Amino acid sequence: MLVPLTVRDFLDRAAHVYPDRIAVVDEPDQPAPGLGTLTFAQVAARARAQAARLDRLGVPVGGRVAVISQNSARLLVSFFGVSGWGRVLVPVNFRLALPEIRYIVEHCGADVVYVDPALEHVLEHLTATHKFVLGADDDLYLDGVEPAAWADPDENATATINYTSGTTARPKGVQLTHRNIWLNATVFGLHMGVHEDDVYLHTLPMFHCNGWGMPYITTAMGVPQIVLRQVDGAEILRRVERHGVTLLCAAPAVINAVLDAAATWDGPIPGRDRVRIVVAGAPPPTRTIARVGEVLGWQFNQIYGLTETTPILTVNRDRAEWAGLPAEERARRLSRAGVPALGVSVRVDADGEVLARGNHVLEGYWEQPEATAAAITDGWFHTGDGGTIDAEGYVVISDRKKDVIISGGENVSSIEVEDALTSHPAVREAAVIGTPDEKWGELVTALVVTDGSGVTAEELVTHCRTFLAGYKIPRRIEFRTELARTATGKLQKFKLRESFGNGQ
Structure with missing residues (x-):
């Protein structure tokens, strides 16, 4: 039996198993009123209402829906309300300049654009047929109407187009399929031990590679998700304390913000011996890794990947075999990118570039076949990162090739x-x-x-x-x-x- 893997699977399970459990606590400090606290049944109802509204607007299966927003419950619902019924979600970096936003919306051919209230001014410059302001204009939902079923679910259909962060050039639209997203989220959850007793804090922007897949796997496992709109070290500590957070993802700069806040924190550090933090985006300094354990008492984990790989390629966690090692040596070992995740193969070619293959690798770049052909050759994705594989089988990233x-x-x-x-x-x-x-x-x-x-x-x-x-x-x-x-x-x-x- 072959049943297509789709992102709806994550929400359907949550609504069935945990209907009355808190699904999301929205950011309270927003330009427009937030959604407050929603249960998984309420999230599922809003996703259906959003899909029904897109039906009414005439957005077809495969039509693109762009969302330009900071973290919010409405953005979280869109991961399911758009892609769950066969359309393509395009989460856009809200910090981009207007010409960059306009380029992405036009390049992907979005039929609909949702924007954060703080970005309402950009709408007049965008060419999409239908434009909405999240929160200020909730006409994006059609309550009480059941959406049309996705007639022929296809796990190889594009679920999201995530535009690269532009660290080197004009962004490219990374097509991630339902299969890419489903397997990335499941494998990530397996390696990080996501379970129903967790509480997840959204410090990572949801637009960035779909929050690394965490919105999907935490939903499926009935994990309450705490929305954070603006990264602030002290506020992260406050929310860890207030909500009993056990899991969060972050770039090294966010860790530094938390460590800075911890230096003036009054009382015990919240989450000590309870919080697991997953870091990616750049190899953090070994000193930073050591301080996560020494100052915060949080468990440090690292993954490596790219938007093009959904993103998880490798994972690095503390191991029982390292228990007797000095803290600095354990930090040095944790600074490596890690070992290949389940189902992923990694090698280094003769030029020192890290190559990867697996179910998480993109379908292609939207409307850019030449770029796709250059990135995937002979069945291997070229990461653009230079690195080595050490004697223990761990990938060590040395640099971006161009750096x-x-x-x-x-x-x-x-x-x-x-x-x-x-x-x-x-x-x-x-x-x-x-x-x-x-x-x-x-x-x-x-x-x-x-x-x-x-x-x-x-x-x-x-x-x-x-x-x-x-x-x-x-x-x-x-x-x-x-x-x-x-x-x-x-x-x-x-x-x-x-x-x-x-x-x-």
Whole structure:
């Protein structure tokens, strides 16, 4: 028997098994009234009402529906109300500039656009036929009307189009199928031990690769989901305490915000020995990993993947075999990208690029067959990341291929240099890039954000000498108040390089 895997499966199970359980606690501080607390039965009813409204608007199966929103219960419902009845959800990064938003809406050919109330002003510039403001205009629901059934469910149909974060170039539309999403969410949930006693906090933007799949698996397992609209370290700690949160996902920058807040927190840190945090987006410094355990008492987990891989490729968790190791050594081992997730194969080619294959790899790039053909060759997806596989079978990411610095003929991993810099107690963030140099070709240049204690460039160079070979030590260090990042915390190194005359 072959039954198509679709995203509706996650909601259908929740509504059947946990109808009266709290499904979502909406963000209370929004420009328009939130939805408050909804049960799984109420989420399912809203998803049906949304699908019925799309029927009435004439949006066909396969039609695209764009949502430009910060985290909200309405966005969460849309994961099911749109894709669950065969249409294609396009979650858009709300922090993009208007020309970028307009490009995505036009490129995907969206029939309908929903926007956050704070972004109502962008609607007049968008060409979609139907446009709604979430919360301010709830005409997007048609209550009491049963939506038309998806006549021929297809697990290989596109469920979402997720546009890449644009760290290097104009975003591409990543087509993720129902099968991609279903298996990614299930495998992620298996590796992270998601269960019905969990409480999940949405610190990760839901638009980003569909919240890594967490909205799906937590729904299926009856996990209450706490919506956080704006990342703030102290507020994260407050919500962990208030709601009994046990699980959250975050980029390294979010961890740093929580660690900063913990330094002035009055009383025991909430969630100690209870919270599991899953980190991705960039390999965090080993010092940061160690502090998660020492300061917060939270369990650190890391995954590696890309939007194109839905995203999970590898997973790294603390192991019983490491129990007797010093904290710093365990942190070093956890800094690796991890071992392949169930059903995923990973290898490194002769050029040092990480390749992957599995059920999570994208169907293709929307309306860009040439880009698809370049990314998937001979049955392997090219990640664009340089790396190695160590003796224990763990993938270690050395750098984005385009971010490797070639100085004096030697390859320098910016990640390695950043790790050395951030091990200094005065360094909060560091970005290492190559800048043009007549003698060396590229100069190892560090852009550093400090804690304001007055550390000097000379002190940081001396510190790095204890960790790095001479050719890897930054020859130039500049202090900054902040570093350019995407909405999900990834460093935008092409922007950092632009000021030195060697941008994208």
